[in-house]
Amino acid sequence: xxxxxxxxxxxxxxxxxxxxxxxxxxxxxxxxxxxEVRASVDGFISLVTNPKLAAEVTIQPVDELNxxxxxxxxxxxxxxxxxGLPYEMIPxxxxxxxxxxxxxxxxADLVYGDEAAQRLGYVFEAIKETKKGLQNRVPLIGFxxxxxxxxxxxxxxxxxxxxxKAKAFLYxxxxxxxxxxxxxxxxxxxxLKLKIAAGVDVVxxxxxxxxxxxxxxxxxxxxxxxxxxxxxxxxxxxxFFSKGAWFALEELAAINPDAIGLDWNIxxxxxxxxxxxxxxxxxxxxxxxxxxxxxxxxxxTLKMLEGFGPNHIANLGHGVYPDTQLDTVKSxxxxxxxxxx
Amino acid sequence: xxxxxxxxxxxxxxxxxxxxxxxxxxxxxxxxxxxEVRASVDGFISLVTNPKLAAEVTIQPVDELNxxxxxxxxxxxxxxxxxGLPYEMIPxxxxxxxxxxxxxxxxADLVYGDEAAQRLGYVFEAIKETKKGLQNRVPLIGFxxxxxxxxxxxxxxxxxxxxxKAKAFLYxxxxxxxxxxxxxxxxxxxxLKLKIAAGVDVVxxxxxxxxxxxxxxxxxxxxxxxxxxxxxxxxxxxxFFSKGAWFALEELAAINPDAIGLDWNIxxxxxxxxxxxxxxxxxxxxxxxxxxxxxxxxxxTLKMLEGFGPNHIANLGHGVYPDTQLDTVKSxxxxxxxxxx
Numbered sequence: 001x002x003x004x005x006x007x008x009x010x011x012x013x014x015x016x017x018x019x020x021x022x023x024x025x026x027x028x029x030x031x032x033x034x035x036e037v038r039a040s041v042d043g044f045i046s047l048v049t050n051p052k053l054a055a056e057v058t059i060q061p062v063d064e065l066n067x068x069x070x071x072x073x074x075x076x077x078x079x080x081x082x083x084g085l086p087y088e089m090i091p092x093x094x095x096x097x098x099x100x101x102x103x104x105x106x107x108a109d110l111v112y113g114d115e116a117a118q119r120l121g122y123v124f125e126a127i128k129e130t131k132k133g134l135q136n137r138v139p140l141i142g143f144x145x146x147x148x149x150x151x152x153x154x155x156x157x158x159x160x161x162x163x164x165k166a167k168a169f170l171y172x173x174x175x176x177x178x179x180x181x182x183x184x185x186x187x188x189x190x191x192l193k194l195k196i197a198a199g200v201d202v203v204x205x206x207x208x209x210x211x212x213x214x215x216x217x218x219x220x221x222x223x224x225x226x227x228x229x230x231x232x233x234x235x236x237x238x239x240f241f242s243k244g245a246w247f248a249l250e251e252l253a254a255i256n257p258d259a260i261g262l263d264w265n266i267x268x269x270x271x272x273x274x275x276x277x278x279x280x281x282x283x284x285x286x287x288x289x290x291x292x293x294x295x296x297x298x299x300x301t302l303k304m305l306e307g308f309g310p311n312h313i314a315n316l317g318h319g320v321y322p323d324t325q326l327d328t329v330k331s332x333x334x335x336x337x338x339x340x341x
Numbered sequence: 342x343x344x345x346x347x348x349x350x351x352x353x354x355x356x357x358x359x360x361x362x363x364x365x366x367x368x369x370x371x372x373x374x375x376x377e378v379r380a381s382v383d384g385f386i387s388l389v390t391n392p393k394l395a396a397e398v399t400i401q402p403v404d405e406l407n408x409x410x411x412x413x414x415x416x417x418x419x420x421x422x423x424x425g426l427p428y429e430m431i432p433x434x435x436x437x438x439x440x441x442x443x444x445x446x447x448x449a450d451l452v453y454g455d456e457a458a459q460r461l462g463y464v465f466e467a468i469k470e471t472k473k474g475l476q477n478r479v480p481l482i483g484f485x486x487x488x489x490x491x492x493x494x495x496x497x498x499x500x501x502x503x504x505x506k507a508k509a510f511l512y513x514x515x516x517x518x519x520x521x522x523x524x525x526x527x528x529x530x531x532x533l534k535l536k537i538a539a540g541v542d543v544v545x546x547x548x549x550x551x552x553x554x555x556x557x558x559x560x561x562x563x564x565x566x567x568x569x570x571x572x573x574x575x576x577x578x579x580x581f582f583s584k585g586a587w588f589a590l591e592e593l594a595a596i597n598p599d600a601i602g603l604d605w606n607i608x609x610x611x612x613x614x615x616x617x618x619x620x621x622x623x624x625x626x627x628x629x630x631x632x633x634x635x636x637x638x639x640x641x642t643l644k645m646l647e648g649f650g651p652n653h654i655a656n657l658g659h660g661v662y663p664d665t666q667l668d669t670v671k672s673x674x675x676x677x678x679x680x681x682x
Contacts, residue, residue: 161500164662167629171637214627215608246587247608267556267588286555288508296512321505 004138007069008201010313011237011258011280019305019312020068021336022141023329024241025319026061027073030329033060044089048075049122055129062138064326065333069139069202072130072195074123076145076206079187080154082116084109087153100157101169104176112183117190124198131199142200144192146207146242147184147225148218154180163212170217178221185225189232196235204239204261205229211244211263218248227255239282243318249274264289264317268307277309284317285332290324294331301335310341345479348410349542351654352578352599352621360646360653361409362677363482364670365582366660367402368414371670374401385430389416390463396470403479405667406674410480410543413471413536415464417486417547420528421495423457425450428494441498442510445517453524458531465539472540483541485533487548487583488525488566495521504553511558519562526566530573537576545580545602546570552585552604559589568596580623584659590615605630605658609648618650625658626673631665635672642676651682 002008007020028034034057041047048054058073077087077095088096101107111119130140145153153159155166170177192203205226210218222242230238240252241261252260253275260279262271264286271281289300305314314336320329343349348361369375375398382388389395399414418428418436429437442448452460471481486494494500496507511518533544546567551559563583571579581593582602593601594616601620603612605627612622630641646655655677661670 159502161502162629162659162662164629164632164664167627168632171629171633211606214605217627244606247606247611264555265552265585265588270588286508286558288503288505288512291505291509292512318503321503323505 002136002139002201004068007139007313008237010311011202011239013278013280013311016310016341018339018341019308019314019336021314021333022067022069022071023061023065023316023320023332024071026065026067027057027071028320029322030320030324030326031060031064032326033057033064044075045087048073048078051122051125051129054122054126055133058126058130058140059133062134065329066337067138067333069141070130070134071141071143071204072123072127072200074126074143076143076150076208077153078120078123079116079145079150079184079191082111082119082191083183083187084111085154094159095153097153097157101154101180104173107176107180107183110180110183113186114190116187117194120191120194124194127195127198127200139201140199141202141204141239142192142195143204143206144188146205146210146222146240147181147188148210148213148222149206149208150184150188151177151180152209163209167212170221181221181225185228189229192229192233193235196233200236202237202239203233204241207240207242207245209244210242210248213245215247218245219251223248223251223255226252230255230257241282246270253279259313261315262317268304272308278311280311280313281308282313282315284315287316287318287321287324290316290320290328290332292328294327297328297331298335301332302339305336305339343477343480343542345409348480348654349578351652352543352580354619354621354652357651357682359680359682360649360655360677362655362674363408363410363412364402364406364657364661364673365412367406367408368398368412369661370663371661371665371667372401372405373667374398374405385416386428389414389419392463392466392470395463395467396474399467399471399481400474403475406670407678408479408674410482411471411475412482412484412545413464413468413541415467415484417484417491417549418494419461419464420457420486420491420525420532423452423460423532424524424528425452426495435500436494438494438498442495442521445514448517448521448524451521451524454527455531457528458535461532461535465535468536468539468541480542481540482543482545483533483536484545484547485529487546487551487563487581488522488529489551489554489563490547490549491525491529492518492521493550504550508553511562522562522566526569530570533570533574534576537574541577543578543580544574545582548581548583548586550585551583551589554586556588559586560592564589564592564596567593571596571598582623587611594620600654602656603658609645613649619652621652621654622649623654623656625656628657628659628662628665631657631661631669631673633669635668638669638672639676642673643680646677646680
């Protein structure tokens, strides 16, 4: 069906000719086409909730960069919104929740599971639009935030350096924290299943703030929920990206994800030592390396490809930064596309 | 001379009866005494630059918490200030530099080395005051930011989630970046030597933002400068705390620091595996664990002490958070003080 199924073959551990390549946040401000669409609407959330435009910006990097996968343009914070905590996106500042979780009754009040997920019709519409527009050129990735990362925002109300409010909730209200994590897990599963029903070929779970936790906490509260998600999603491959959770890589691998995303902190040899060469991994060039010249980016990329060897999906170790020059992004993508195992 | 020289004996790897204990940011908002002094002055920087008051708040935790060391109340950003980039402290937001490094000429213009360090007379005065006030009860720790962390602020002008401006400078202007790092290194050494001359018994170098770098960059640019600092400071023990730089622990150890600070991300067994049992380490309880009950804090602390074994300085894995309850801080300190190897 798919004209380019390199990502899917890699996720199935088939022998492939080269690594597939895509970039986290590829549908975004690095593209002039995106900035044009973005300027035509009133705010980021208007774009997220508009299926036609969300599909358009999702497809842009496939056209412009020739990447091997599209990832649906959306935001991880649509889940808290569907559960009853709407967010705003404050320009130059980031997400903000006027209402946050303060205690047990707020957790009890949350809508969750299928009921919450059903509220996100605009995402599923965007997926259907995108699939139509892609015309089977490349696979489409759907995504969700992980329970901990979503919980963080629901407690903090915004980004944080320490996430000490969210972590304090874990220590001071462990029962309510587990209840919240469970409601989130159920919602994430329902949401991913509806995304799959709408047409995504792969899903990725972003645990963007796992790096503020320690091994004991991640092991006790988060790993079991990630396992629950993996076990529930049997329809398509699942990629886990737990940023900063180098201390939990072996435990993540034990969940048996189809791929594990890696940030740039993890030296490649350490990652392979921890995970072995059979584990499909994704990443992990520092997005800041794209501030170098296109020629230097080529060298950094080749070094990464050589380092990982097979069972690798080429990507950055985090979302591409909005002020990255397009020529270095293209150097990254084209270096991977010109590579041969 | 010192009535309590447990920290110094531990740093000399002598056999001691229990680990010494102190907390990063112990002189600060967790203490009602501090909040009182702080309320009496106009802004954080007025306190930093007032030797009498800085000495007073430095001694407060020794009186109130009975910790085994004092650490001079100051800020790592006095160095950029002395080099020509003054900072402001914006309440609820953090440090802000009205002027930042934009390019080569800004780096060339910086005052550095002894000339810059000599401008920080108020710090050396505060140290002398503190030594007088402490009356040899416990050792006094002096500190500095590490070259990379100070460079980050001088480029970014404030805290950042990604430090992509500072990192971009490394990739786009490597020559100027090295020049800046060299000037910082010279200034740090001169500054620490003047602190030692004024009376500090130990120094700690904080690399608060090392966790945003990757191994290659840390290895190439930062490790040589940390080594230079260690080799220059022969008068007193040197502790390095490179937060988030778990990927560089072995290289840090090769510099031969008297102790290595550890953040809470690093599982204790992994740290000991990487560094061995003879390396003196400092840390690493997650400051958020102090949000638990005093009884739970006791258990967390005991688990940490058992985990590290000897050659350990008990501390948190980061500065204590301002909203931490005093009873849990005391539970942490008293658990260490009641412990016997």
